[in-house]
Amino acid sequence: MHERADELRQAFDRSFALAPDTATDTGTVENLLAVRIGSRSYVLRLAEASGLFVDKKVTWLPSPVSALLGIAGLRGTVLPVYDLGMLLGCPKAAAPRWLLVTAVTPVGLAFDGFDGYLSVRREAIVPEVRAEARERHVREVVQAIDLVRPLISLASVLASIENRASHDGSERSDRR
C-alpha cells in the first residue's frame, strides 16, 4: 500500500517536472466528460461546460415542460435544471444525481452517472454516419482504441431548449 502511495506521489511530482503536453497546447486534444444516462453511456465536451456538481438540491417548479426538473442555486446564480435524458428522448427515470452547467447559456443538465474525465485526440471524434444509430442531439461519436461513445452536442441541446422557450413565450404572448 505504501509503494502504491509512493508511486502516486512520484507520478504527481513528475507531472510538474515534465514539460507541458504540446498536444494539449496546440488544441489537438479534446477533453470530454464520460456520463451515463439510464443504461447508456455518452460523452460531453468539457469546453461546453462551466461546472460539474453532484447531489445538488433541485427545487421543483411547475412547468408544462416535462424535462424541466426545477431550479437550483449554484455559485450565487439560480439556474433552470433539465433532465438530459428526457431531452435526448429517453423516458423519465428516477431523480438524476449529477448536474452539469453549460458554458454559453448557464443551464443545468442533470444526468444519472459520471464515469470520468477523458482526453482524446480530435481525430477520434468522427461524425455519426449510421442513420439507424443517430439520436437526438448526437452528431458525432468518439472512437478511441477501447472506447466508442456517442458525443452529445450541448449546443444542440441548448438550442432546442431555447427554441422551446421562445416557442412557449410566443404562445403566451399570442394568448395575451
Add this chain to the structure above:
Amino acid sequence: MIRHWTFGQKVGAGFAVTVALSVAIGVVAIYALRSVVGNKDRVIGVNAQLLIDAQKLDASVERKGGAGRGFLLTREERFVGEMKDARAQFTTVMGQLKQNGGSEEERRLLAAIERSEAEHQQAFDQVIVLRRAEAPIDAVIRAFEAQIAPRRARLEDDIQSFVSAEEQLLDGAKRASTATASLAMTLVAVIAVAVVLFATLAAFVLTRTLGRQIGTAVGQVQSSSAELQAAATQQATGSKEQATAMSEISTTISELLATSRQITESAQRVAQIAEQTATAARAGDETVETAHQSIAAIRRQVDLVVNHMLALGKKSQQIGSVLEIVSELAEQTNILAINATIEAAGAGESGKRFAVVAEEIRKLADRVAGSTKEIRGLIDDVRSAVNTTVMATETGSKAVDAGSKQFGHVAVSFKQIADLVVSTTEAAREIELSTKQQMTAVEQVNVAIRNVAQASRETEASSGQTQQTASQLAFLSKDLLRLVQPQVA
C-alpha cells in the same frame, strides 16, 4: 343310594330288617300273652270268684234253712246259733259280692237277694217265735209252708238268677279272652309270614344283586387281567426297547461328555481372549479420551479462529467505511479538479499552469478512485474470504462438534465394549464353571442311565412275572364267575 352299598352293608341291612321283624313278632306275642293272661286272671279272679261266692251264698242259705228247720223240729237253741252263724256268713259273702260286683245288673240282683233274704229271715223269725210259744206242730208246719217256703223259693230264685248272670259274665269273659288270644295268634302268624316272605325276598334280591355285581366285578377283573396281561407284554417290550435306548443314550452322553470338555477348553480360551479384549478396550478408551481432548482443543482453536475472522470482518467493514469516505473525497476531488480545469480554461493564458495542476489533481483523484475501487474489491474479496472462512470454520466447528459427539459415542461405545467384555469374561467363566458342573452332571446322568438300563432289564423280568400273575388272575376270576354265575360261565 342302595346301589352304592357294599356287600356287608346290604347283607347287614337284610339281617337287620329280619331281626326287627322278629323282635316285632316277639313284642306282639308278649303283648298277646299278657292280654290273655290278664283276661284269664280277670275271669278267674273276678267272674269265677263271684260265681264261687254265689255258690257260698247259696250254701249259707241252705245252712241257715237247715239250722232253722232243726230248731223247728227239736226246739234246741243251738240251731238258732247256727242259723245266726249262717246268716253272718251270708252277710259276709254278700259284702264281698257287693264289693266285687261292678255292674248295675249285679248290684240290682244282689239287692234283690238281700231283700229276699231279709224277708226269708223275717218269716223264719216269726215261725221260730211261734215254735217257742209251743204252738202245735201242725200250725208250725202250716206257718212254715205258708210263710217260709215261698220266700225260700224266691230267695233261691234270686240267687239262681245271680248265678246265671255270673255264669253268663264268666262265659263272656272266657270268649273275650279267647278272641284276644286268637287275635294275637293271628297277628303273630301274619308277622311270621311277613318275616318269612321278607327273608325270602331279601335272600332272593341279595343273591341276585350280589351275584350280578360280583359277576360284573369278576368280568371286569377278567377284562382287567387281560389288559394287565397285554400291558405286561407291552411293558416287557417297552422295557427291552428302553434298555436298548438307554444304551444308545449312554453312548450319546459319552460323546456329550467329550463335547463338554471341548466346550470347557473353548470357554477358557474365550475368557482369555475376553481379558485381552478388555485390556485393548481400556487402551482404546484412553486413546479415545485423548482424541476427545484433542478435538476439544481443536474446537477451542476453531472458536478462536472464528472470533478472529469475525473481528477481521468487522475491521474490513470499518475499512470499507473509511474507504467510502476516501472514495467520496476522491470523487469530490475529481469534481473539483474538473471544475478547476473548466475555470482554468476560462482564465485564458494565465490559467494554463493552474489547469496543469488541476489536471494532475484530477488524475490523482482518478487514481485514488481507481485505487479505492481496487481496495474495495480487495476488501470485498477479504470479506468474502472471511465469510467463506467463517462459514467453512462454522462448518468445521459443526464437524468438530459432530466429531466430538461421535468421539463421545465412540467413548461410550468403548465403555460399553469394555463393560460387555467384562460381562463376556464373566459369562465365559460362568460357561466354564457351568460346563464343568454340566460334565459332573452328565457323568451322574451316565451312571443314572446305566442304573435305568439295569432297572429296565429288571422291569422286563418283572413284566414277565406280572404276565404270569395276570394269567393266574384270569383263571381265578373265571373260576369265581363260574361259582357266582354258572349259567354265564
